[in-house]
Amino acid sequence: MPPIFETPLYPYQRSPDQDGATPARHAVVVVGAGPVGLAAAIDLALHDIPVVVLDENDKVSFGSRAICFAKRPLEIFDRLGCGEPLVEKGVQWRLGKVFFRDSLIYGFDLLPEAGHKRPAFINLQQYYLESHLVKRVRQLQAQGKRIEIRGMNRVAGLKVEADHAALEVTTPEGGYGLEADWLIACDGAGSTVRSLMGLDFVGRAFEDNFLIADVTMDAEFPTERWFWFDPPFNKGQSALLHKQPDGVWRIDLQLGWNIDREHEKEPERVKARLKAMLGEGVEFKLEWVSIYTFQCRRMEKFRHGRVLFAGDSAHQVSPFGARGANSGIQDTDNLIWKLKLVRDGLAPDSLLDTYDDERVFAADENIRHSTRSTEFITPKSQASRAFRDAALDLAARFPFARPLVNSGRLSTPSVYDHSPLNGVDGPTLPPVARPGAPAPDAPLAKGWLLDRLGGRFQLLAIGMDAPPLDIEVVRLDASEALARRYLGDARAALYLLRPDQHVAARWTAYDEGKVRAALARAMGKG
Amino acid sequence: MAKLITTLHIDGADDFYAELIALHAERTREESEAINARLILLLCNHVGDRETLREAFTEARRDGAASLA
Numbered sequence: 001m002p003p004i005f006e007t008p009l010y011p012y013q014r015s016p017d018q019d020g021a022t023p024a025r026h027a028v029v030v031v032g033a034g035p036v037g038l039a040a041a042i043d044l045a046l047h048d049i050p051v052v053v054l055d056e057n058d059k060v061s062f063g064s065r066a067i068c069f070a071k072r073p074l075e076i077f078d079r080l081g082c083g084e085p086l087v088e089k090g091v092q093w094r095l096g097k098v099f100f101r102d103s104l105i106y107g108f109d110l111l112p113e114a115g116h117k118r119p120a121f122i123n124l125q126q127y128y129l130e131s132h133l134v135k136r137v138r139q140l141q142a143q144g145k146r147i148e149i150r151g152m153n154r155v156a157g158l159k160v161e162a163d164h165a166a167l168e169v170t171t172p173e174g175g176y177g178l179e180a181d182w183l184i185a186c187d188g189a190g191s192t193v194r195s196l197m198g199l200d201f202v203g204r205a206f207e208d209n210f211l212i213a214d215v216t217m218d219a220e221f222p223t224e225r226w227f228w229f230d231p232p233f234n235k236g237q238s239a240l241l242h243k244q245p246d247g248v249w250r251i252d253l254q255l256g257w258n259i260d261r262e263h264e265k266e267p268e269r270v271k272a273r274l275k276a277m278l279g280e281g282v283e284f285k286l287e288w289v290s291i292y293t294f295q296c297r298r299m300e301k302f303r304h305g306r307v308l309f310a311g312d313s314a315h316q317v318s319p320f321g322a323r324g325a326n327s328g329i330q331d332t333d334n335l336i337w338k339l340k341l342v343r344d345g346l347a348p349d350s351l352l353d354t355y356d357d358e359r360v361f362a363a364d365e366n367i368r369h370s371t372r373s374t375e376f377i378t379p380k381s382q383a384s385r386a387f388r389d390a391a392l393d394l395a396a397r398f399p400f401a402r403p404l405v406n407s408g409r410l411s412t413p414s415v416y417d418h419s420p421l422n423g424v425d426g427p428t429l430p431p432v433a434r435p436g437a438p439a440p441d442a443p444l445a446k447g448w449l450l451d452r453l454g455g456r457f458q459l460l461a462i463g464m465d466a467p468p469l470d471i472e473v474v475r476l477d478a479s480e481a482l483a484r485r486y487l488g489d490a491r492a493a494l495y496l497l498r499p500d501q502h503v504a505a506r507w508t509a510y511d512e513g514k515v516r517a518a519l520a521r522a523m524g525k526g
Numbered sequence: 527m528a529k530l531i532t533t534l535h536i537d538g539a540d541d542f543y544a545e546l547i548a549l550h551a552e553r554t555r556e557e558s559e560a561i562n563a564r565l566i567l568l569l570c571n572h573v574g575d576r577e578t579l580r581e582a583f584t585e586a587r588r589d590g591a592a593s594l595a
Binding site: 382383386387389390391393394400401404 | 559560562563564566567568571
């Protein structure tokens with residue numbers, strides 16, 4: 001059987017749109033069938049918004065690419081109805097080791113907090129994620145949802161009008177025109193949509209090359225994340241070893257700036273490097289090799305009228321910290337419910353500007369973390385390197401220096417502390433569930449809290465009653481687990497939750513006027 | 527300056543200074559740089575207070591002799 005990434009998953013099929021006399025108009029067109037585009041499309045279908053996804057290819061992504069998926073995106077995939085197979089297939093890990101030169105300096109345990117349905121991270125090849133998302137699309141189609149993926153459909157032209165976008169699309173059978181009330185660009189760092197609109201994408205480029213290799217081997221390496229600073233087998237550079245499903249290992253080797261990229265990619269050259277790293281006698285097979293450079297940058301605005309950018313098309317980070325795909329999934333989580341309300345005329349158009357507010361804030365946070373990791377891993381000055389080496393040296397002896405060691409600060413969700421959608425905060429309630437934060441999960445007598453939330457506005461009433469409003473009320477007894485995350489010292493609390501499971505406002509007593517005001521505000525009417 | 531102590535706070539100033547210089551005796555420039563980096567991290571952690579540290583950074587950034595000239 002050929003590898004999953006060589007099998008067409010959405011082969012080209014002629015669409016009736018290609019034979020129309022005038023361009024067909026669609027509610028939403030998503031450009032790009034990567035993880036972010038597919039998540040957007042599934043979310044739209046769940047909100048009963050018809051969607052067409054265009055992709056210039058017809059397969060899942062080549063090579064493993066993004067491999068580390070964090071708890072929050074897994075919770076989002078649960079809401080989208082496809083979290084379970086991902087977690088089943090993924091490799092769970094929590095232990096890591098840090099090496100400096102030729103010695104192990106310390107090990108760490110992520111010590112994930114108990115009482116959450118999903119683990120802190122799973123490692124999973126991007127092609128598995130994409131294939132499960134495509135399966136979910138097929139399920140939704142079978143249920144009659146209007147969601148369609150058009151493979152080998154490449155966007156070649158774009159004209160953005162006040163109330164729609166007009167696309168020129170090329171296919172193996174020629175071109176056709178297509179119109180979209182809303183266009184979501186999930187077409188990656190080299191976004192065609194962004195280029196066609198002539199929009200900026202500025203930031204900081206890092207002068208470094210990284211060799212990324214997936215190898216299969218039957219070696220006795222544990223399921224841990226191993227990171228080397230300045231190892232003997234890659235002098236002056238860094239290295240990473242991380243396990244994926246199917247006995248595949250991700251190896252990441254920093255190469256420096258002035259290299260011959262073609263030479264470095266030659267299999268014999270790569271094998272020699274890996275032999276030096278893994279030790280003679282370890283049998284391995286190369287599955288995928290790539291050399292990448294990276295930038296930390298974002299678009300100034302993610303919303304341009306009827307065109308919305310999500311994922312790498314809008315922002316790019318270094319790979320340290322797994323903040324690329326993970327943040328892209330959170331973009332669409334933030335966007336789709338807003339688009340639904342605006343499209344249905346239930347919220348003002350300006351609600352979509354808060355997509356910009358909240359996700360630009362998140363992108364800046366991700367860029368800040370990933371830039372700092374990059375500075376630590378690849379110091380840019382002599383002084384920076386001296387402090388980096390000093391921190392590593394001290395970390396072996398003194399625990400105080402370990403938090404200074406930065407081999408990637410792994411993706412955690414942004415808390416939209418300054419969002420214009422946030423309402424009143426009950427000041428005595430625990431900060432972990434403050435307005436702007438994603439609702440923390442908690443075990444219930446049966447199942448999990450987050451499985452009860454999302455997809456619509458809800459009131460979560462813990463240890464109290466709330467009369468039925470025009471939104472659903474989820475009433476729960478104040479268990480110990482709920483109290484710790486939602487009550488603190490209070491006996492009861494009422495939370496207003498957004499469709500993306502983020503907290504909008506919270507109180508310790510019910511007041512209809514206040515709840516209605518907070519709801520209006522969270523819908524962009526405040 | 528609110529928190530950073532800028533008056534003499536070390537007993538035996540001459541002895542302290544001699545010990546500091548001895549730390550770098552017969553070291554290459556690179557070795558000294560590494561020692562200084564470790565020393566700064568140890569001391570910063572000992573101080574702990576971020577405001578005090580920022581005040582020290584501000585003073586260290588300033589070239590005192592040049593500003594007097």
